[in-house]
Amino acid sequence: MEIDPSEILIRYNVKMEKSMTPDEAAAELYPTDEMIRPIAEAIYEGEEDDVIEGLDAAIAAGKDPIALIDDALMVGMGVVTQLYDEGVIFLPNVMMSADAMLDGIEYCKDKSGTTPETKGTIVVHVAEGDVHDIGKSIVAALLRANGYDVVDLGRDVPVDEVIAAVKEHNPLMVTGTALMTTTMYAFKAVNDKLLEAGIKIPFACGGGAVNQDFVTTYELGVYGEEAADAPKIADAILSGNKDIGKLREQFHHH
Ligand code: B12
Structure with missing residues (x-):
């Protein structure tokens, strides 16, 4: 038009x-x-x-x-x-x-300019079909600022590309951002394909369209409301809390 x-x-x-x-x-x-x-x-x-x-x-x-x-x-x-x-x-x-x-x-x-010693790798992406990448970029910046190596896959990332990156980089966790009620369903697909591949790492999800109820419908999902939650979730995993249930207890609203 x-x-x-x-x-x-x-x-x-x-x-x-x-x-x-x-x-x-x-x-x-x-x-x-x-x-x-x-x-x-x-x-x-x-x-x-x-x-x-x-x-x-x-x-x-x-x-x-x-x-x-x-x-x-x-x-x-x-x-x-x-x-x-x-x-x-x-x-x-x-x-x-x-x-x-x-x-x-x-x-x-x-x-x-601070390049602190890396605490671990995290794969970051925006859901397939979704171009809204401002939140994702904030998440990536805060993770880097907190000493994590970030593999930023960008926006509109095909599900299989997420799985391939996880296999390649063996990250501490994966993050997903979705701003549309249509695209957030790609998170379920990522979850299922990770489980199929025998990979059980936390999958922290956020973004305007996403809420806690949705994220708890798939096994690996941990909901984060604000970008600042991403490094907090990563720190929790690093200090030994790899259990999805316990992460949900710590980060979800009850
Ligand atoms: C900016 C914007 C755009 C920009 C995006 C630019 C860019 N590079 O991102 C442009 C103009 C390109 C755009 C396009 C479209 N948009 Co738009 N857009 C917005 C807008 C105004 C703001 C979104 C935003 O950036 N928010 C700020 C960021 C910082 O918020 P955030 O991503 O949620 O992230 C925060 C938290 O959620 C959290 N977070 C995010 N991810 C993660 C991950 C983890 C692990 C954690 C812990 C935290 C976390 O951290 C951030 C800060 O704390 C919203 C309206 C609104 N009020 O939200 C509509 C909106 C998202 N857009 C919408 C739509 C429909 C579209 C279009 C389809 C429009 C069209 N008809 O073409 C296209 C989409 C094309 C596509 N396939 O994706 C709808 C979605 C409706 C829905 N719920 O499904 C919205 C809600 C507008 C509306 N009310 O209708 N859009």
Whole structure:
């Protein structure tokens, strides 16, 4: 479908007559911290260069690059997600913001420079058919920041590719991210094929569409609500808790 930008603008005018423009709505939501605000604003505007500039200034002022992923980039993306949910902005805006966000994550990862001794390998992926990879990239960044070697298979990863990677890398655990109620069923397929191959490692799953009830329907599933749960689950496995039931006890809400 051809999108004529002038028509979108006309629609905005009609829709916004009585209320705020999208920019004004966004301005209400930005954080007040003067280091963080420009980064959040640049995410909303989808301006990669300004995101990097803002991150640079914050890092120069002593902020931890990895902490900035949650404290600044996620905050900016939160503004975008909220306005999208409210119908104030549309998918093309979200796409540009997502790209700026991913560039920012890469930059923070580079800047963190800490390459701690590896605690073990983890295979990370986005479910087959699903291109939403922001959450997965945060999970990967936090795992790396916490000393794990991450094999990042990317997005829309065929089930068999996940199984092949697990066989090749013999990881501590696998993570899966799904943002759509249709694609999350690929996790069940991954679970079944792992079991078929005699591989019984924890399969930590999360992402917008996924919930605890769904994840408990397959044997290896451990649900993680936030990206920060991924390194916590990995640490628990590392300290000897390899039992899926016990991991669920520790990480699921009861
Ligand atoms: C950004 C976005 C996009 C971007 C994605 C860019 C990218 N590179 O990722 C673009 C514009 C490309 C896009 C496309 C589409 N999208 Co979209 N998109 C979104 C949006 C606005 C935000 C998603 C997001 O990034 N959230 C932020 C991240 C950080 O959250 P997250 O991934 O859940 O991760 C967090 C946690 O879940 C956790 N986590 C994630 N994984 C894991 C794993 C482990 C182990 C752990 C512990 C934790 C964890 O960590 C993160 C932070 O704590 C949502 C709406 C919404 N409100 O969620 C729709 C949404 C996900 N999209 C949707 C749809 C339908 C689509 C399209 C089909 C639209 C279309 N008609 O073309 C296509 C999908 C194409 C495809 N095959 O995948 C629907 C899905 C509906 C459903 N439930 O099935 C949503 C919900 C919008 C809606 N309300 O309808 N989208």
